[in-house]
Amino acid sequence: MTAPKKLFIKTYGCQMNVYDSERMAEALALRGYEQTGEAAEADMILLNTCHIREKAAEKVYSELGRLKPLKAEKPDLKIGVAGCVAQAEGEEIVRRQPMVDLVVGPQSYHRLPEMDAALAEGHRALDTEFPAEDKFDELKRRPKAKRGPTAFLTVQEGCDKFCSFCVVPYTRGAEVSRPAERIQAEARDLVEAGVREITLLGQNVNAYHGHPGGLAGLIWALAGIDGLDRIRFTTSHPNDMDDALIAAHGDCGKLMPYLHLPVQAGSDRVLKAMNRKHTAEHYIRIIERLRAARPDLLLSSDFIVGFPGETEADFQATLDLVRTVGFGQSYSFKYSPRPGTPAAERDQVPEDEKADRLARLQALLTEQQAAAQRAMVGREVTVLFEKPGRMPGQIVGKSGHLHAVHAEGPADLIGQIAPVRIRDAAPNSLSGALI
Numbered sequence: 001m002t003a004p005k006k007l008f009i010k011t012y013g014c015q016m017n018v019y020d021s022e023r024m025a026e027a028l029a030l031r032g033y034e035q036t037g038e039a040a041e042a043d044m045i046l047l048n049t050c051h052i053r054e055k056a057a058e059k060v061y062s063e064l065g066r067l068k069p070l071k072a073e074k075p076d077l078k079i080g081v082a083g084c085v086a087q088a089e090g091e092e093i094v095r096r097q098p099m100v101d102l103v104v105g106p107q108s109y110h111r112l113p114e115m116d117a118a119l120a121e122g123h124r125a126l127d128t129e130f131p132a133e134d135k136f137d138e139l140k141r142r143p144k145a146k147r148g149p150t151a152f153l154t155v156q157e158g159c160d161k162f163c164s165f166c167v168v169p170y171t172r173g174a175e176v177s178r179p180a181e182r183i184q185a186e187a188r189d190l191v192e193a194g195v196r197e198i199t200l201l202g203q204n205v206n207a208y209h210g211h212p213g214g215l216a217g218l219i220w221a222l223a224g225i226d227g228l229d230r231i232r233f234t235t236s237h238p239n240d241m242d243d244a245l246i247a248a249h250g251d252c253g254k255l256m257p258y259l260h261l262p263v264q265a266g267s268d269r270v271l272k273a274m275n276r277k278h279t280a281e282h283y284i285r286i287i288e289r290l291r292a293a294r295p296d297l298l299l300s301s302d303f304i305v306g307f308p309g310e311t312e313a314d315f316q317a318t319l320d321l322v323r324t325v326g327f328g329q330s331y332s333f334k335y336s337p338r339p340g341t342p343a344a345e346r347d348q349v350p351e352d353e354k355a356d357r358l359a360r361l362q363a364l365l366t367e368q369q370a371a372a373q374r375a376m377v378g379r380e381v382t383v384l385f386e387k388p389g390r391m392p393g394q395i396v397g398k399s400g401h402l403h404a405v406h407a408e409g410p411a412d413l414i415g416q417i418a419p420v421r422i423r424d425a426a427p428n429s430l431s432g433a434l435i
């Protein structure tokens with residue numbers, strides 16, 4: 001028997017890329033590849049790229065530049081670019097970096113085994129089509145090897161919203177939902193492999209329509225699986241937060257009390273220019289309804305500062321919205337013009353202004369996050385333990401609110417859910433004692 005070939009995947013960007021990287025590794029396992037954590041020993045290196053912000057393509061080209069000596073040393077090494085930069089740049093990648101053997105977009109990676117076969121015959125393999133077939137129908141059932149207690153599961157991809165800053169509708173394509181039965185089967189396999197918590201993924205996950213009851217219907221269907229204890233989902237759009245989904249936050253015990261609901265900005269003028277199709281007031285009303293359903297819901301959001309045309313008064317409206325809502329967790333970014341998107345053509349806010357607004361917003365968000373963490377001290381939470389901690393005798397996991405929690409405890413609790421009394425809050429984690 002020949003020794004297995006080694007595959008090294010470097011994943012950039014969002015959780016959907018993490019999921020895609022796993023599936024790409026599984027597809028290439030059919031061709032005898034085993035994953036390695038060492039690029040130097042790999043027979044194939046795949047960069048699974050992200051195109052959402054800032055000179056993403058340039059970063060990929062410089063990473064490829066760094067791989068050049070490795071390829072020179074080992075001419076049989078195959079180098080591939082996958083993900084959203086592959087989709088956006090296509091053949092341009094091999095024009096600029098001829099040592100690249102393979103370019104595969106996020107909708108075509110089920111074809112990796114054939115592409116690898118083409119490489120073995122000395123051809124280059126490029127595929128950035130939006131294929132007619134659905135990759136999820138083509139991919140083999142996921143292997144049942146033992147896994148950690150948490151997993152991602154992509155249920156929906158693509159986006160039809162066309163926010164004027166965002167490249168996703170162009171790189172991931174139109175909104176597509178996977179059928180609920182397929183997702184249930186995949187979830188059951190994950191649970192059999194040891195998974196207790198599943199995070200449902202989609203660029204616009206609450207636009208999911210592969211179940212007659214929408215995302216809420218899917219969540220209820222998954223909640224019926226014995227051994228699956230926790231369900232989360234990300235990322236959502238405010239306009240798709242329907243009544244059933246809001247109600248599920250109150251009624252479905254397996255749905256965790258954490259919601260990532262990006263608002264992006266607090267000024268109606270900016271929201272309109274962003275093509276978000278909702279107002280700040282509308283967002284606040286949704287939050288009120290969610291909190292009525294689930295009072296301890298922890299909210300998280302994404303923000304963009306320095307969107308073209310954003311004035312100081314607009315920015316103040318974002319700060320006001322943050323103060324009104326109160327977020328437990330947040331991600332904030334300077335607006336970055338993306339090629340081909342409408343906002344990239346408009347008058348830009350100067351860079352130093354963007355940096356200043358970002359610093360002011362982040363100071364407020366960090367304060368809110370710390371307050372949310374401190375508010376947990378003294379409370380009892382349930383923790384799904386995922387791994388040993390850095391200190392001997394310590395184990396680490398996540399609470400329902402997605403806080404990292406450390407506790408002293410036996411390693412055999414890893415993979416289990418146990419109650420913990422929180423004693424202390426550090427900036428990024430909590431610690432406590434098993435009850």
Ligand code: 5AD
Nearest residue numbers: 165166262302303333334335336338
């Ligand atoms: N510039 C800055 N941030 C962006 N995002 C998406 N596109 C851009 C852009 N052009 C942010 C949004 C989105 C998150 C995933 O990335 O806040 O919710």
Ligand code: SF4
Nearest residue numbers: 159161162163166168
């Ligand atoms: Fe991008 Fe999200 Fe807007 Fe879709 S809804 S265009 S993915 S920011």
